[in-house]
Amino acid sequence: MRVAVIGATGYGSAELIRILENHPYVELETLISSSQAGEELGSVFPHLSQRELSLEELDLDQLAERVDGVFSATPAGVSGELLPELVERGVIAIDLAGDFRLEAADYQTWYSKEPAPSKWLSEAVYGLSEWTADQVKKARLVTNPGCYPTATLLALLPLVRAGVIAKGPVMIDGKSGVSGAGRGLKQSSLFCEVEGNLFPYKVAEHQHTPEIERYLSMIGGDPRTVTFTPQIVPMSRGILTTIYAPVESGWRTDQVREVIERAYREKPFIRLCESGRWPRTKDVAGSNFCDLQVKVDERTGMVIAAAVIDNLMKGAAGQAVQNLNLMMEWPESTGLSMLPVYP
Amino acid sequence: MRVAVIGATGYGSAELIRILENHPYVELETLISSSQAGEELGSVFPHLSQRELSLEELDLDQLAERVDGVFSATPAGVSGELLPELVERGVIAIDLAGDFRLEAADYQTWYSKEPAPSKWLSEAVYGLSEWTADQVKKARLVTNPGCYPTATLLALLPLVRAGVIAKGPVMIDGKSGVSGAGRGLKQSSLFCEVEGNLFPYKVAEHQHTPEIERYLSMIGGDPRTVTFTPQIVPMSRGILTTIYAPVESGWRTDQVREVIERAYREKPFIRLCESGRWPRTKDVAGSNFCDLQVKVDERTGMVIAAAVIDNLMKGAAGQAVQNLNLMMEWPESTGLSMLPVYP
Amino acid sequence: MRVAVIGATGYGSAELIRILENHPYVELETLISSSQAGEELGSVFPHLSQRELSLEELDLDQLAERVDGVFSATPAGVSGELLPELVERGVIAIDLAGDFRLEAADYQTWYSKEPAPSKWLSEAVYGLSEWTADQVKKARLVTNPGCYPTATLLALLPLVRAGVIAKGPVMIDGKSGVSGAGRGLKQSSLFCEVEGNLFPYKVAEHQHTPEIERYLSMIGGDPRTVTFTPQIVPMSRGILTTIYAPVESGWRTDQVREVIERAYREKPFIRLCESGRWPRTKDVAGSNFCDLQVKVDERTGMVIAAAVIDNLMKGAAGQAVQNLNLMMEWPESTGLSMLPVYP
Amino acid sequence: MRVAVIGATGYGSAELIRILENHPYVELETLISSSQAGEELGSVFPHLSQRELSLEELDLDQLAERVDGVFSATPAGVSGELLPELVERGVIAIDLAGDFRLEAADYQTWYSKEPAPSKWLSEAVYGLSEWTADQVKKARLVTNPGCYPTATLLALLPLVRAGVIAKGPVMIDGKSGVSGAGRGLKQSSLFCEVEGNLFPYKVAEHQHTPEIERYLSMIGGDPRTVTFTPQIVPMSRGILTTIYAPVESGWRTDQVREVIERAYREKPFIRLCESGRWPRTKDVAGSNFCDLQVKVDERTGMVIAAAVIDNLMKGAAGQAVQNLNLMMEWPESTGLSMLPVYP
Structure with missing residues (x-):
């Protein structure tokens, strides 16, 4: 299968290339970039300099002929228009931006951009x-x-599906490495501003809030609002979310652990930490794993759940390839068996 | 005034020495260490090698004659016995350990050690x-x-005193640099285990939980349980606590900001961030400042507060010297005017 | 092929496991550890918890029956005795320690330990x-x-073989991430001691000095002494060596670059950086690549060469597997096609 | 004494402000910035938000009336014109840029800019x-x-003055934290590009090369060329230079140490490390100290010297204030007694 990566100069795309170059059923045909077309891959990403490939301008018709699928990792507001054109030309598409994740009204509210056509939002x-x-x-x-x-x-879906979580406020304290902010030039992404630093941003305003709420409802059957606070941590990769929710009476830690274990028994990328051990971002770095742990605090009637992923892998490129595998009916882990790089 | 530092080989003590060496009214007379007595300061802490001073064994009688005050930074369970002996000999004492912070029963439960004599717990x-x-x-x-x-x-006391916080769960998501774990040899403190890593520990079991609850009640007049989750962040210094609490109806962000502003108007070390800017640990590194911000999330009825301190300064040595200044009726900022070191 | 890793609790061994688990022709049969026998792999290395395997005590006879090859990553002084026993029982062995790298006298001088039997040093x-x-x-x-x-x-061998380097002093300024110091508990490996820190150690005393000299002579035909200064850099992985040597007259940068290019034309893991770009450790992190660059400083008559590797990959586990591939006459890159993890 | 900082938005200027705010004889009157005039200090540098001060446009006449001295930390090529104007108006000036460090011809060659007027280069x-x-x-x-x-x-001047260094090549391997690259927006200064990364740059082309040579000759009386290789290390602050030079026969380590000790006996900011201990950048972080060590490698006939400084303190703002103290005949350490911040 021939594929292209559109928006090829960001960290998520570098990660896609790292995976696809060793994927047994995929040929990386081309890289599309509007900002750096004409450059060599090795000049944009010296760590990939052994691979000869040039970045190209987008030409929809030509691209649709050369490839069978695309990964799109453009800034918000671009793929909403672009990908439908490719899909109509028979190319399958996986979008790593947020353009198709929300209903039109929510997208406008939280992204302050025009939403994608509603037909495609539904599809x-x-x-x-x-x-x-x-x-x-x-x-x-x-x-x-x-x-x-x-x-x-x-972390949350098994709990809401099993009825572990009671009425009341759900708090999501998110922490992310700075690669999530991308490779663009911002003062707040400079080494000297991030090293030794830790801070919240977009408190109660982050565009991932309505996404969490929407799919908690759609997949979990639990419509509720959540409070979400993202924070930048001085590391390149990794996300930890610590979740606080009121627990229905009667649930104890081992029972809630069992709920999670059962939910993911057959899932190769989800690991429930052994009892008493909490997830660490570095244990999943460079891999597609998600590590989970959960505890009921009987003193306060809250359940605390923690999940870690590599934001560029399970949080972006890894899950995108996992989805390609599903679309193509290949084994779900194809090309994704790389283990975490530690330390 | 002549002072000693007891338990002089940890990071908190290095910070005490840094402050006291430039404090205009204090003479650092001696350093006490049971584990490294006999060594030179410059060999324990090469960054302080310009200062000639040897670590000494503890001799209570002799010490009480040589100094007027002590800072004690021993492991938990040591100062509870030691400091009363010194105070009875006329030395004033500031304890950086947890031995005198809790009631006897709580100390036993959360520290698993014998509590200090109850007379001294009261004093x-x-x-x-x-x-x-x-x-x-x-x-x-x-x-x-x-x-x-x-x-x-x-962060919390002004809010509970002003009645901003409603009934319901209060969640404290704490994040700390690894100097909080001390200079002892533990695998989990190795560079390769911490760098690029982020993880919770002692979830709902940390001994600072009852301390928060006790003084929220004693100082704030608000007895309640809290859920506290500490987490290690890959940096040496700094603490950020992100606090989630249900807000009484009617409060808006600007009003809550005003509550904080009023509470700390005369306080030289507390800075309320300008509207829209959130506290960053690095903005207080090396200083005794505490930076605060707060926001009411009207969608969810929660108030979110964030506080940052340098854990070794305002969270330990800096506040200890601030307390000495108060005890001696010196201006509160004496010896503490150093500005944050950035970047 | 069934293999074992002996001394399985260090960072080099974790890296061996990461590679071997995805090596198509190798089955990782067992892990040997004297210090942590009986523990589960997932408890020693949580990042590998999806793999069920227990660490075992060493039993030479049993091991020789269960496996065809071993990787040994023990502390210096252990494998010199151990591996001959296994080889005599028909097991092939790759030693990641320094026990067989030097002549007996040099080993004694620089390692202060008993050398391996001379018969085996020769073999x-x-x-x-x-x-x-x-x-x-x-x-x-x-x-x-x-x-x-x-x-x-x-970096040096192509230059000495081509006669680029003149008589005179050769200086090797080495810089390494701290994983090279291992997972043992040392104050100098603590996060707070390494973060933001940079320092030389074992100056002109490091045991890699005679190793460089010996093989510069044996492989390069150039017997000479070198000055080698290792330094610790605040990062987990990666080595950069910057090499200074007097250049024979007449050589210019492009000519010396060509010498390197020709030497490694067929070698899949050696990449000469494009002209003007210098190697960066992160461009090889997690991979078996070595990136090189070279420049003639005509003002001073010196040639400056720089090489970067991932110390745990090309500097340890990666090259060990590369050697196994050679021993087994498998394609040299088998199991080593993973690309650098960036950022 | 009233002073101004010109070019007030960089890291060196933040450090000047940190020092000057606690300097007993100096009043920081104003901050000049062409790029961010009109902004509040606390918005440019939130860590200094307790200080109310606005950045201002430059007005030479007005400035000369308001202040007695200026520190100038502009990009290369600006102060060469600007500072003579101020000096002629009776203001003393300390320039942190390179505009007055070289002879005109060398400045043009290495900086590719117009040199300052030769009259002022001499003065x-x-x-x-x-x-x-x-x-x-x-x-x-x-x-x-x-x-x-x-x-x-x-590190070098005491050695060349004492005749320790023989004829032959001198190599200077420099390593710097990334604050040396300034606060400007460059891809190579992003956290994700620097963290875990280490690389040479401007090899044999750095503009500090002729500066070293010039003053080695002028102050040390030793005209010679040197090879200088700068390298970026993943930390914010700190410089380590490792220097390799041929040693005159007869010199041994303890004798060379004595040369250094004697040279700096009365100098409060220079510390010779105790025998066997090598300088570490973190031991001087936030302070004006320079730590030194030296060793004669008798096997190879080379002397190896190492020096560490905080690049923003002794390497910029700290030394600038030290120079102001000298100019004003105040005690040399005035305002510079802050100790290193460790860890």
């Missing part, structure tokens, strides 16, 4: 692989989940 | 300088607050 | 894969090069 | 405080040394 399938595999298998257009929502939903 | 004054200055001024024995409780209480 | 083949492949293919016992010597020799 | 005094104090005391215009030259010359 796009949310690719949270462990929960929506059946729909993904039939999709032509998959919208890959956001990094924070992936970690959050993987 | 010891909790040195949260901005809130307990009047008692500290009269004290002979001050128990310096823990690092997480300092950040948490400085 | 062991130095596995600098790009330069000694022919001997490695016939070997039963391969001594894997040290991390600093690998980077240094890969 | 400007090189402010390597420990070596040129006598001239600095009489100067109206001081050119503050570069960061790499400061570390290098402090």
Whole structure:
């Protein structure tokens, strides 16, 4: 299968290339970039300099002939228009941006951009692989989940489906490495501003909030608002979400652990930490794993759940390839067996 | 005034020495260490090698003659016995450990150690300088607050005193640099285990939980349980606590900001961030500042507060010297005017 | 092929496991550890918790029956005795320690330990894969090069073989991430001691000095002494060696670049950086690549060469597997096609 | 004394403000910035938000009336024109840029900019405080040394003056934290590009090369070329230079150590590490110290010297204030007694 990566100069795309170059059924045909067309891959990403490939301008018709599928990792507001054109030309598409994740009104509110055509918003399938595999298998257009929502939903969905969580406020404290902010030039992404630093941003305003709420309702059957606070941590990769929710009476830690264990028994990328051990971002770095742990605090009647992922892998490129595998009916882990790089 | 530092080989003590060497009214007379007695300061801490001073064994009688005050930074369970002996010999004492912070029963439960004599538990004054200055001024024995409780209480106390917080769960998501774990040899403190890593520990089991609850009640008049989750962040210094609490109806962000502003108007070390800017740990690194921000999330009815401190300064040595200044009726900022080191 | 890893609790062994688990022709049969026998792999290395395997005590006879090959990553002084026993029982062995790299007298001088039996010192083949492949293919016992010597020799050997370097002092300024110091508990490996820190150690005393000299002479035909200064850099992985040597008159940068290009034209893991771009450790992180660059400073008559490797990959586990591939006459890159993880 | 900082938005200026705010004889009157005039200090540098001060446009006449001295930290090519104007108006000036450090021809060659007027190039005094104090005391215009030259010359000058170094190549391997690259937006300064990364740049082309050579000759009386290789290390602050030079026969380590000790006996900021201990950048972080060590490698006939400084302190703002103290005949350490911040 021949594929292209559109928007090829960001960190998510570098990660896609790293995976696809060793994927047994995929040939990486071309890289599309509007900002750096004409450059060599090795000049944009010296760590990939052994691979000869040039970045190219987008030409829709030509691209549709050269490839069978695309991964799109453009800034918000671009893929909403672009990908339908490719899908109509018979190319399957996986979008790593947020353009197809929300209903039109919510997209406008939280992204302050024009939404994608509503026909395509309906057609796009949310690719949270462990929960929506059946729909993904039939999709032509998959919208890959956001990094924070992936970690959050993987921890919360088993709990809401099993009725563990009571009425009341759900708090999601998210922490992310700075690669989530991309490779663009911003003062707040400079080494000297991030090293030794830790801070919240977009508090109660982050666009992943409505995404979490939407799919908690759609997949989990639990419509509720959540409070979400993202924070930048001085590391390149990794997300930890710590989730606080009121627990229905009667549930104890071991029972809730069992709920999670049962939910993911057959899922190769989800690991429940052994009892008493909490997830660490570095244990999943460079891999497609999501590590989980949960505890009921009987003193306060709250359940605390924690999930870690590599934001560029399970939170972006890894899950995107997992979705491609599902769409193509290849084994779900194809090309994704790389283990975490530690330390 | 001549002072000693007891338990002089940890990071908190290095910070005490850094401050005291430039404090205009204090002479650092000696350093006490049971584990490294006989060594030169410059060999234990090469960054202080310009200062000639040897570490010494503890000799209570002799020490009481040589100094007027002590800072004690021993492991938990040591100062509870030691400091009363010194205070009875006329030395004033500031304890950076947790031995005098809790009631006897809670200490036993959360620290799994024998509590200090109850007479001294009653006499010891909790040195949260901005809130307990009047008692500290009269004290002979001050128990310096823990690092997480300092950040948490400085953010929460104005809110509970003003009635901003409604009934319901209060969640404290704490994040700390690894210097909080001390200079002891543990696999989990190795560079390769911490760099690029982020993880919760002692979830709902940390000994700072009852300390927060006790003083929220004693100082804030608000007895309630809290859920507290500490987490290690790959940096040496700094604490950020992100606090989630249900807000009484009617409060809006600007009003809550005003509550904080009013509470700390005269306090030189507390800075409320300008509207829209969130506290960053690095903005206080190396200084005694605490930076605060707060926001009401009207969608969910929660108030979110964030506080940052340097865990070794306002969270330990800085606040300890601030308490000494209060005890001696010196200006509160004496020796603490150093600005944050950025970047 | 069934293999074992002996000394399985260090970072080099974690890296071996990461590679071997995805190696198509190898089955990781067992892990040997004297210090943590009985523990589960997932408890020693949580990042590998999806793999069920227990650490075992060493039993030579039993091991020789269960496996066809071993990787040994024990502390210095252990494998010198151990591996001959296994090789005599028909097991092929690759040693990642320094026990077989030097002549007996030099080993005693620089390692302050008893050398391995001289018969085995002679039999062991130095596995600098790009330069000694022919001997490695016939070997039963391969001594894997040290991390600093690998980077240094890969840069220097083409130059000395081509006569680029004149008489005079050769200086090797080595810089390494702290994983090279292992997972043992040392104050100097603590996060707070390494973060933001940079310092030389073992100046002109490091045991890799005679290793560089020996193989510069044996492989390069150039017997000379070198000055080698290792330094610790605040990062987990990666080595950069910057090499200064007097240049024979007449050589210019482009000519010396061509010497390197020609030397490694057929070598899949050696990349000469494009003109003007210098190697960066992160461009090889997690991979078996070595990136090189060279420049003639005509003002001073010196040639400056720089090499980067991932110390745990090309500097240890990666090259060890490369050597296994050679010994087994499998394609040299088998199991080593993973690309660098960036950022 | 009233002073201004010109070019007030960089890291060096933040450090100047940190020092000057606690300097007993200096009043920080104003901050000049062409790029961010009109902004509040606390918005440019939130860590300084307790200080109310606005950035202003430059108005030469007005400035000359308001202040007695200026620190100038503009990009290369600006101060060469600007500072003479101020000096002529009776203001003393300390330039942290490179505009007055070289002869006109060398400046043009290495900086590719127009040199400052030759009259002023002659008048400007090189402010390597420990070596040129006598001239600095009489100067109206001081050119503050570069960061790499400061570390290098402090290590080398005692050796060349004592005749320790023989004929032959001198190699200077420089390593710097990334704050040296400034606060400007460059891809190579992004956290994700620097973290875990280490690489040479401007090899044999860095503009500090002729500065080292010039003052090695002028102050040390030793005209020679040097090879200088700068490298970026993943940390914010700190410089380590490792210097390799041929040693005159007969010199041994302890004798060379004595040369250094004697040279700096009266100098409060220079610390010779105890025998066997090598300088570490973190031991001087946030302070004006320079730590030194030296060793004669008798096997190879080379002497190896290492120096560490905080590039923003002794390598920039700290030395600049030290020079102001000299110019004003205040005690040399005034305002500079802050100890290193560790860890």
